[in-house]
Structure formats: C-alpha cells, structure tokens
Amino acid sequence: MATVPELNGEVTAFHSDENDLFFEGDGPQKMKSCFQTLDLGCPDESIQLQISQQHFNKSFRQVVSLFVAVEKLWNIPVACPWTFQDEDLGTFFPFIFEEEHILSDSWDDEQLVCDVAIRQLHCRLRDEQQKCLVLSDPCELKALHLNGENINQQVVFSMSFVHGETSINKIPVALGLKGKNLYLSCVMKDGKPTLQLESVDPKQYPKKKMEKRFVFNKTEIKSKVEFESAQFPNWYISTSQAEHKPVFLGNNSGQDIVDFTMESVSS
Secondary structure (H helix, E strand, O other): OEEOOOOOOOOOOOOOOOOHHHHOOOOOOOOOOOOEEOOOOOOOOOOEEOOOOOOOOOOHHHHHHHHHHHHHHHOOOOOOOOOOOHHHHHOOHHHHOOOOOOOHHHOOHHHHHHOOOOEEEEEEEEEOOOOEEEEEEOOEEEEEOOOHHHHHHEOOEEEEEOOOOOOOOEEEEEEEEOOOOEEEEEEEEOOEEEEEEEEOOOOOOOOOOOOHHHEEEEEEEOOEEEEEEOOOOOOEEEEOOOOOEEOEEEOOOOOOEOOEEEEEOOO
16 A cells, blocks of 8 residues: 655545645645655545545546546656556556456347448449430330430439449449439349349438449449349349340340449439
8 A cells, every 4th residue: 555645734635526726727725745655654644545446436526536546647757766657557447447348249230331421422323335225114115326415314323332242353333314203223033133223212222331222333344334233143134135125134145245434323
C-alpha cells in the first residue's frame, strides 16, 4: 500500500461525496513534497491509495476523481526514489473496469452489411451489334436498333454494387430499372435457367446483400462487359442475333450475344 500526501485541514478523507476540492482550478495549496510508503510511515495519513484484489462496483464519478487526484500528484516535487509512472496507471484498470468477452457467433451477417452504403451507377447497355434494350411488356426487355427520337426508349439501369464473391476480374452487381421497382433475376423454369424482371418492394431494395438470384458477376474485357449469373455459373445475360427479340439468359454457345457496351448516365 502506498501513502499519498495529505491535503490541508479543510480536506478530509478521499471519498466520492467529499472530493470537490480535487476539481478546483489551483487545487489544494498545501501538500507534502514526497511520497511515502507504508513501511516508512506518515504522521498524518488522511489520504491513502490502496490496491485490492477484490472487484468493486465503482461509480463513474469515483473513477474520474481517482484520475484527477493522480494527475495532481504528478505536479508534486518528488524526493524519494519511487514515483508514479505511466505504466503504473495501467495496474489500476483491472480493478476499475471489468472485461467482457463478445461472442462472434452472436452477430448476424445480415446485420453486419445492412447499414453499409450502396454504391450505384446509372447506365445504358447495348449489345455488340449496337442494339438497345427497351421495356417492351411490363416485365420483358427486348433488344432492337433505335435511332432519332426513339433512342430515348432505351432503359436506364441502376447498377448496384452488392455483396458477393469479388475477384480481380469479376464484380458482383444487381441490375434494376431506374425509376421502377423491377430487377433482373435468374430463376429455374421448366428445368432451364431463365432471366426475368422481378417486381420488388422499394422499401427493401436495393440492399447490400441481395439474394443470389439478383446478383450478376460483371466482367470487363477491354471495352466490352459481360454479366454472368451468380445463381447459374456460365450463364450470361444475352441477346439474339435477330431483331426485336427478348433479352434472355444464355450459356454462351457462340450464337448468342453476351458482350455489351456500357454508357454511364448522370443521375
């Protein structure tokens, strides 16, 4: 146990309810000029610093009072060999604060990514034959050549960069239609991977962790872009060589068009 210098007669034993003078601008005016250990003794031991192995529930005010007292002790001229050092303060922490372990399995992966900001890019897509993508029926995209005023019929995609298996060449994205609650998704129909436009709740989408059917791995090769389904690997967003045909999910057989050019659009 180390004895801390006594204060003047106006200050009694250190206590959370009687320590207002510790917060004064100039502090107590009379203090002894050295620290004394318990073995050396001290005639007036009005303030003592004691370390105990027992844990106590200390109030925040008591903790602050302790640190203020220690800070004032730094300014006292020291004549004996033992002084407070920075590392000495660390010995008090285990008795003031109680360590609590956080179990990693208590975290939900969905919660970890739900608050992450979603980066979006507005763009138009054309296949390598310069066919534009337009919304033909309420839930169907078609590829056809447009010119003049008809060029405004092509859809604008809201490309969201989402959670998925990211690599150097592949970036997971979701493709929604700007201004509409529609997203391209890949599902199995009649035993074949199929591309569709799926209506979603605008309060829930887009989100960082999209369901796998909405995710496409975007690959850029020079000035061309390909979109591979994350749900069905080796199946790509494709257009037909013929005019005015629906956009579909193809397996890159060589007859279908899987390469697109992407034009950014200001939001």
